[in-house]
Amino acid sequence: LNSTIKKQVVRVCVRRELKATMEKLKSLIPEDLEQTVKSSSVDDLPSTSSSLLRLFLGLPQFRQAVSELANPDLGCCGKNEETSLDLKRRGNQCFRNRVFDDALRFYSKALRVAPLHAIDGDKNLLASLFLNRANVLHNLGLLEESLRDCHRALRIDPYYAKAWYRRGKLNTVLGNYQDAIRDITVSISLESSLAGKKQLQSELDAIPDYQNKQKPGHDEHHPSNYDHLPGVQSEVKLRCVSTKEKGRGMVSECDIQQASVIHVEEPFSVVISKSCRETHCHFCLNELPADAVPCPSCSIPVYCSESCQIQPGGMLSTDEMDTHHITQNLPDDVVEHIKGVTSAGKYYSESECVQEHQHECRGANWPAVLPSDAVLAGRVIMKLINQGKTAMDLYNLQETLELSHSYSKMSPESKLDLHLLSIVLIWCLSKSCCPDLSICEASVTQTIILLSQIKVNSMAVVRMKSSGDSFKCIPSGKVTEKEPIQSLEQIRVGQALYKTGSLFNHSCKPNIHLYFLSRGLVMRTTEFVPMGCPLELSYGPEVGKWDCKDRIRFLEEDYFFHCRCRGCSQINISDLVINGYCCVNTNCTGVVLDCNAATFESKRLNHFLAAPKSLDHHVQVREKVHTDVGEVASSLLTEPSGSLHIEPEICLKCGSRCDVENSHLEVNKAWNQLRRVEELMNSGRANASVLSDFLRSIAVLRTFLHMYNKDIADAEDKVAKACYLAGELRKARKHCEASVKILKKLYEEEHVVIGNEMVKLASIQFASGDSNGAWDTTKRLSQIFSKYYGSHAETLFSYLPCVKHDKL
Numbered sequence: 001l002n003s004t005i006k007k008q009v010v011r012v013c014v015r016r017e018l019k020a021t022m023e024k025l026k027s028l029i030p031e032d033l034e035q036t037v038k039s040s041s042v043d044d045l046p047s048t049s050s051s052l053l054r055l056f057l058g059l060p061q062f063r064q065a066v067s068e069l070a071n072p073d074l075g076c077c078g079k080n081e082e083t084s085l086d087l088k089r090r091g092n093q094c095f096r097n098r099v100f101d102d103a104l105r106f107y108s109k110a111l112r113v114a115p116l117h118a119i120d121g122d123k124n125l126l127a128s129l130f131l132n133r134a135n136v137l138h139n140l141g142l143l144e145e146s147l148r149d150c151h152r153a154l155r156i157d158p159y160y161a162k163a164w165y166r167r168g169k170l171n172t173v174l175g176n177y178q179d180a181i182r183d184i185t186v187s188i189s190l191e192s193s194l195a196g197k198k199q200l201q202s203e204l205d206a207i208p209d210y211q212n213k214q215k216p217g218h219d220e221h222h223p224s225n226y227d228h229l230p231g232v233q234s235e236v237k238l239r240c241v242s243t244k245e246k247g248r249g250m251v252s253e254c255d256i257q258q259a260s261v262i263h264v265e266e267p268f269s270v271v272i273s274k275s276c277r278e279t280h281c282h283f284c285l286n287e288l289p290a291d292a293v294p295c296p297s298c299s300i301p302v303y304c305s306e307s308c309q310i311q312p313g314g315m316l317s318t319d320e321m322d323t324h325h326i327t328q329n330l331p332d333d334v335v336e337h338i339k340g341v342t343s344a345g346k347y348y349s350e351s352e353c354v355q356e357h358q359h360e361c362r363g364a365n366w367p368a369v370l371p372s373d374a375v376l377a378g379r380v381i382m383k384l385i386n387q388g389k390t391a392m393d394l395y396n397l398q399e400t401l402e403l404s405h406s407y408s409k410m411s412p413e414s415k416l417d418l419h420l421l422s423i424v425l426i427w428c429l430s431k432s433c434c435p436d437l438s439i440c441e442a443s444v445t446q447t448i449i450l451l452s453q454i455k456v457n458s459m460a461v462v463r464m465k466s467s468g469d470s471f472k473c474i475p476s477g478k479v480t481e482k483e484p485i486q487s488l489e490q491i492r493v494g495q496a497l498y499k500t501g502s503l504f505n506h507s508c509k510p511n512i513h514l515y516f517l518s519r520g521l522v523m524r525t526t527e528f529v530p531m532g533c534p535l536e537l538s539y540g541p542e543v544g545k546w547d548c549k550d551r552i553r554f555l556e557e558d559y560f561f562h563c564r565c566r567g568c569s570q571i572n573i574s575d576l577v578i579n580g581y582c583c584v585n586t587n588c589t590g591v592v593l594d595c596n597a598a599t600f601e602s603k604r605l606n607h608f609l610a611a612p613k614s615l616d617h618h619v620q621v622r623e624k625v626h627t628d629v630g631e632v633a634s635s636l637l638t639e640p641s642g643s644l645h646i647e648p649e650i651c652l653k654c655g656s657r658c659d660v661e662n663s664h665l666e667v668n669k670a671w672n673q674l675r676r677v678e679e680l681m682n683s684g685r686a687n688a689s690v691l692s693d694f695l696r697s698i699a700v701l702r703t704f705l706h707m708y709n710k711d712i713a714d715a716e717d718k719v720a721k722a723c724y725l726a727g728e729l730r731k732a733r734k735h736c737e738a739s740v741k742i743l744k745k746l747y748e749e750e751h752v753v754i755g756n757e758m759v760k761l762a763s764i765q766f767a768s769g770d771s772n773g774a775w776d777t778t779k780r781l782s783q784i785f786s787k788y789y790g791s792h793a794e795t796l797f798s799y800l801p802c803v804k805h806d807k808l
Contacts (some may be wrong), residue, residue, distance in 0.1 A: 003531050017101055022420060023066045027073035028059060029416075036411030037419050042449070046408075052419050057439075063383045066424055069366040070431040076513065077298050078363025081125065084276050091142040096133070100139050104290065104577040112294040112302065116156075127157040134166055137290060140314065144171055145291035152293075158342040161190035165200065167341075177207055178581040182337040189330060205628070207291070212315060229264040229520040230792075236262050238535065240503055245368035245564060247404065249505040256529040259787050260749050262512065263523040269356060270380045270461065270496035270519050271372055272301075282309035282357070285461055285493045300368055313358030314417065345648040349454040359433040366428040372495050374425050377450050380497065381429065385437070393438040397446035398453075403502060406560035422447035456559055461494035461516050464796060466759075484662045486763030488756045488797075494519065506559070507536035508551050508567030513788045524790055536565065543567040544710075544747035546696060548575045562607075571605060572635060573628040573708070575747045576652070580612040580706040583651040590653025591632040591706045594660045598648035605636070606644050632706070657700075665705040667711070669701035674715060681722050691726045694719045698735075713742035720760065755784035759797075 011408050026034075033051055040048045056062040068074055091106030105655045111129045118125040134149035150167040153160055168183030181204065188200045221728035256262060272282045281288055281302035290300045293659075303309040330338075334666060358369035359382045365374055379398070384390040390397050407415070422444050430437040437443065464486055498521050504512070512535050514523045529535060541551035548568050555563045580591035581745050593601065630637055633652035636644070644654065676698045698715045707713055716739035723732035740757050747753050758781035765774035785793035 007717060013631070022417075022424075023057070025062060025065065025417065025420060025657060026136050028061060034416065037416050038183040040415060041254040043406050045445040045448055046441055048419060048546060049422075049448065050441040053423055053439070053441060053444055058623060064329060066431075069369065069424065069429040071366050072363040072432060075365045076364060077300050077368050077668045078790070079115040079118075079297075079299060080113045081115050081118045083766050084110045084125060084129070085192065086120065086201070087113070088125075088132070091132060091136075096138060096697070097604055098139075100136050102141070103134045104133065107136060113299045114294075123158045125155040127160055128157070129165070131160065131163050131166065134163075134170075135290065138170065140167070140290070141169055142290050144610075145289060146299055147174065149291050154341050155343075158338065159190060161187050166191065168203075178336070178360070180207060182334045185330065185334050186338060208619050226544055227521060227707040229266070229517055230261055230790075232261050232264060236260060246505050246534075246561075248503055249536070250503050252529050252531055252536050254531050256525050257524055259790050261522060262524050262535065262791065263504075264526060265501050265521045267496035267500045267519055267521070268298060268499050269376055269383060271376045271379060271492050272494045274372065275493050276491070276493045279303075280493050280739060281305075283307050283312050285463075285516075286518055287463075291741055292362055295357070295361065301357060302362065313355040313361075323510065346437065354413045356383065359429070362432050364428065364432040364478040365430065366425075370428070371421070371427065373451055373454050373458075374421050376454055376495055376497065377447060378425055378429055378625065381452060382434065383435075385434065392436050394442055394446040395442045398449050401450070401499070403453040403457045403497075405449055405497070406456055407449065409560040410455075418448045418451050419444070422451060424514065457748050458495050459498050459501065459514075460492045461519060463491045463493050463516070463755075465489045466797065468484070486759050496521075497573065505534060505536050506539040506555065506563065507534075507565040508538065508541055508548075508563060509565065510536050510538045510542070510574070512537050515789060517792065517795075522792070524788065526787060542747075543572060544578070544743070544751065544753065545575045547578045547597065548604060550599065568604070571629055571634060575601070576629070576633050577708040578710045578746060580709055581658055581660055581704060582706045583654060584658050585651070585654055586654050588651060588654045588656065589707070590651040590656075591708075592632075592651050592658040593648055594664070598646040602644060602646045603611045605646075666700060667704050670697045671711070673697045674718065677722075678718055681725060691722050691728065694722045708742050708745045710742070710746060713739045713746070716742070717757070717760070720764070724764055732764045733761065733768065733770075735762055750784050750787060752784060752788045755781040755788075758784070 012151035013763050029052070033048075033055065036044075037048045037052060071139060072078065085336075087106050091110060092102035094100070097235075099509060103730035107129055111126065111133065113127055114126045120128055130153035131551065134146045134153065137143075137149060147170045150168060150170065153163040153287035154167070157163070164183050167753050168180045171177070171180035171183060184200055184204045188197050188204065191197045191200055206658060207490050212451060236256055238250050239253050240248060241251050252262075270285070272285060276285075277300075277660065279288060280286065281301055281304035283294075286304055288302060288304055293306060294306065295301045295303070295309065301312070303638045350588045356379050359378070370378075380401070380539075384397065384400060385392070402503050407418075410418070412466065426437065426439050426447055427445050430439050452774060466486065482569060486792070496519060500525070501514070501521050504523070511527050511529055511533070512523050514537055516522065523535075523537070525535075540561075541554050543551075545551075547553070552563050552568065555561060576593070577591050579597060580593055583590045583592060626637065631653075635652050635655070636646070649658050650656070651658065673693065677690055677693045677697065681694075696717055699710070700711075701712050701715055715716060716735045720732045720735040720739065723735060725727070736757070740754060740761060743751075743754055743757055758777050762774045762777040762781065765771075765777060785797060789796055
């Protein structure tokens, strides 16, 4: 096997067998030591770390396993000239066949693995790849992207005549006539043949009337996609407090109005999600453009711009050549033009380097295959070492970060995993990029604590992704696959540590909402917050999303605390109906609970009926909540003489008995049918028969489930999509409106989830020709999004301006 195939084999083996390798290492641990680790507390960590480290360092199996992760010579993440040339050849073939999308894909892959100084024929390989991709982008109509690739080719090889010529043609089309004339002038000076010079001169002569014109605002350099954070209003004052119930948390020191920005923060450290490595910038986490920029030192990251390439510690792909021979006998303005195009100085002067990827640039496998938690921990460690804030044995890492952790509450298996992962990470960092880092008891102990801090303090960086870019009005009611129903999907693009952001506590009915601009964190109030009130966000679970039982279980398993927020302490309609069954009395709107839900709700409500009212800093149950609960469970609103007991399978309004077990079986059958029908729909077979099956299944759900059960909302949403694809737009609107109605009962009237569903409703209304209805819906969803995102709503949801323009 040649070296390329060997590296590919290593990559596949390492990625697929990392978990198996870790399990194999676990099996080598003596049983008594394993039990000691699994039952350890924080105080035991120095002892358990020392014992486990001493064991592994003496095992050949361990050294072999970690060498595949840490040794750059065995790595598959470095540059590879042979692979790059092969990908280039495949791209060339696609270009000749005019299959431009495939050509773009092959050239981009080739750029990712091409060494900086590799030569292909008489040209630098990297420069030729940038120019080839520029040609593809030009053919695809992506002119600005093509121009930027020409710029990159010339930064590497200023003598590249074809790149100057291509750049001149692009600038002509873009209206940058002064630059076009200068580009072609340089190309003429570099052309060796008289025939070539004559042809270029004729093209230059074709634009003399424009020589004094330049497109306004033209910038030679690649603009950054990085979104800058807004400022916090000066009157907003926050304070960190500590309480017995929740530990550290943030409270307001003044009255704060709804939709106010209360906190913004850049991450202490961040890492991209593995699922987004090919689609999003590895620095700012925004979507990659067609002319994505690779890391010049390894094949792992790609960036949206040169600015994002430099900031994590990368270098620009450039080769400082002497341009003296180009500039001879050229006008001064052209000489300055050459210097401006081929110089990289501007990027470095405008970019702040945060040094988060540089230590991963050696070609070793570990940054690509270790879990995201471990890669993030590695970035935190190297950042603190580079800043001189921690010693090489990391003894002061915990006190430097000042983050909470819950190591002692973790499961025994998790404790063992953290020990093993910490030893592997410290070994990889020491052997691949930081030889002074001590592989010792202290460094392993501190890394275990760091990983446990990341577990409970790191945040998922998310993006709201739309299925389309604009709404279209289709009066004929004919919907094609090219015009899908508009919808929003939350995509997890990264994981980050925000030191101050981690101080905000959780609530299942939060009063603040967080979102992200690039990698920056923004927090806004979603309601009026009085002075002294806790400022709380959702860690995932919310009232309306899950019932109280599932929310509490999730928070105990993932964050190690029992939730006592206002959403879990107050009676609310959502927790009663979200998984509830309907009453057998067709005229009754009461809800029926199964045994598990009834037992849990009884215990929860009795506990908080006896709790001191001072536990809740928020306004108590409002009249509307009282009315909503009365609609489905009026029996719970009477003052109990003793403890409150909810009877399972009994309507909480009229007292009728329901056979929940039979209802459960029928609901499962209906959902199985819905899933099969949905698979047919997603495969493009949305016809009248499929739609009929959908409607029969949802009729079964309505027969047995409570009318506000979330399963019905989800089913209504699926049926709306099926009707839309089948061209039944009136039915699609009806079912989408039904879904919105249920969600308004489960969440608050202006919750962001309602806005997300209204996006689909507006899409259906536009498709059916109801522009007035779509406009009204859009105004409502715009109000909701403004409450959660403020002035950033139109930036984050690009179709909102489109809808307003369509109305005009």
